[in-house]
Amino acid sequence: MCSYRKGTERLRYLSYWKAEAMVTKGEEFQSSQDALLSENELKYIQEQIGGSFDWPTLTDVGGRYSEEEKFKVAIPPSPTSSLPSAEEWDGPYDFQLLVNTMNANKKTWLHSSSLNKIFIDVNKSIPLQFKINCPDDGEAFFIRALPVYTISQHMTYPVNRCPLHLKEDESKGLASQNHVVRCEDFRALYECDEESKRYSVVTPLGCPQPGSDVVTLMYSFACKSSCCGGMNRRPVMVIFTLEKDNLVVGRKTMNFRVCSCPKRDKEKEEKSALEEKLQNNPGKKPMEAQNQKESSMNCIQGAAHYREILRYLIMLKNAEYLETGSQEALSAKEEYEGLCLNGGRATFDPQYIKLVLMRYYYHDMRYIIYKCDFENLILKIL
Amino acid sequence: MCSYRKGTERLRYLSYWKAEAMVTKGEEFQSSQDALLSENELKYIQEQIGGSFDWPTLTDVGGRYSEEEKFKVAIPPSPTSSLPSAEEWDGPYDFQLLVNTMNANKKTWLHSSSLNKIFIDVNKSIPLQFKINCPDDGEAFFIRALPVYTISQHMTYPVNRCPLHLKEDESKGLASQNHVVRCEDFRALYECDEESKRYSVVTPLGCPQPGSDVVTLMYSFACKSSCCGGMNRRPVMVIFTLEKDNLVVGRKTMNFRVCSCPKRDKEKEEKSALEEKLQNNPGKKPMEAQNQKESSMNCIQGAAHYREILRYLIMLKNAEYLETGSQEALSAKEEYEGLCLNGGRATFDPQYIKLVLMRYYYHDMRYIIYKCDFENLILKIL
């Protein structure tokens, strides 16, 4: 893991430093805010890295230890969290994603390298090639494919199938039922993140065929980008994470458009991207899907989780009030305190709540691990 | 009831004549074919009326009489059967449907008299006016609104809501949940025909406001004509039946298009209808929705019902074979006999099965009434 960039390493160190200090002192965290970095610490870290970063994924290993041995610990979002990282990262194994354009089936899919985008028919498969620098160890690696909306306003919502296509597939009772992204490999595992409600498919990478240094996996999409009540015309990308021992060790992304006329739509998007580039004319952006019916309720899943976010907002608003004396901040704080008490929900501006969630998830504390796992983790990282 | 047209009266007489003869002889029908008119009788009747006709609606009055008193009797399709009549009929009460164009809310709905069609936004209400020649007796009458696909290929399928809009409304748990056509009257009753699976809404007509001779009811549509997995771009009409004592005593129809741009679409349809008329150019018909996913399974609901239709087909094919010696008819007959035995289903050509169903429902026998009800009925009709 010597290829971690400097900023990322420093951030990891800083966050764990705070958590470790508390664990060392034998304190059990009372809430997710106990181990939060201060505003100044956050500011400093953001300057250092200027982007998203990676944490190792830890899951509850339930039942191995007694209750007394449990610790609440600062654990980062998993690759399927509400706001997963979409930063390209070759990682220690020089992870690469390749699209062999020779294979392009002009009828069913096309790749635009200028847009880093694949245009594909619904339910048609596309071969994607994955490469690492130790192909013979392929059986130890997994490829996770996770669809995510690319426009910031929708990014925190999971990508779900539309009611119509879901209904058509319900009777089949397949594990892939709720998944837009499918991998046509018999070892593919269809996962749902209970926290974020995101669906992803995880496939063992395996070793290349003799004479080849890449592994080819077939992917398909079970809904169109335009499906009403599903992606509803919102552009999506797929985040492909390379995973080993439950850690993310590489990441690649690809934009996708699942549509009826891949050729027409690719040409149109390329043309308008070119025009915008030539004229440097930001006034003629492509239309953006609006009026989505994902209730802002769904934006924050679960009553307990929602309360946690509210408490975080109360803290932020209180800090703002103490610092600036803003009456608006004070009344917002009081409103949130009321909601906390009576279990109500506020209607947040999506852009605002997105920023709040971004900050909140930087300090995600919602996982429980066991003391020895935590100690091993600290040893690995420091 | 003296205003029944001659052809209808004669047909009614003929069909009941056959049923009455059997009842008189004390025979209990063994199957729905026992009281069928012969091919020649049918031919004669069709020449006489050249269209659809009305029967009184009778329902099972269950439990009033002992089992021995029950009779199976030839009863016509109800107004919500699989192939309901769509013939305009003023009836004995001079039933009229009026659209007051003065009320037209240019933003949400428009009426085209040349097309007998209303173009309307989804979930927006339109006032429709109903008139009878005895408005003071209005409380004894009901208006039933039943949506039906206008293109013959889809006519026998019930009009259902799409999965998306259904899902949005499911949590509300309203009686109107599955209904595309809504009546905004607190006395409106939402019915589902268990046999045909058609949804209709029945509203008491009531008496006109003082000084008026019409009753106004507000209707709205909870899905668009274009809804995927629902009407799916197939044109629909609404059949408004005037009902009294469970009998249909008048019928009016109106075409509807539930869409996002009523004005644009009305102008376009009127223009293309005019062009077609002027040029008498049948080559440039508007596009027809195709590729519907309603399984032909759904076309005939229920295993027992399906078996009945199969037996009817066997009879038809056998008659055809005996008359013409057609080997094709013979092998079709044998195929259907096999399906009857093993409970299988054939894949019928939709156009063909539509014609078969049409003939079958002309002789609908699936209702049970009691002897005295039957005798009263005969007395009324003869």
Add this chain to the structure above:
DNA sequence: AAACATGTTT
């Protein structure tokens, strides 16, 4: 209301 987006029919 005009322009656009995007699935379907021809």
Add this chain to the structure above:
DNA sequence: AAACATGTTT
């Protein structure tokens, strides 16, 4: 592939 149909965005 071109023309059309029809919901959305500007």
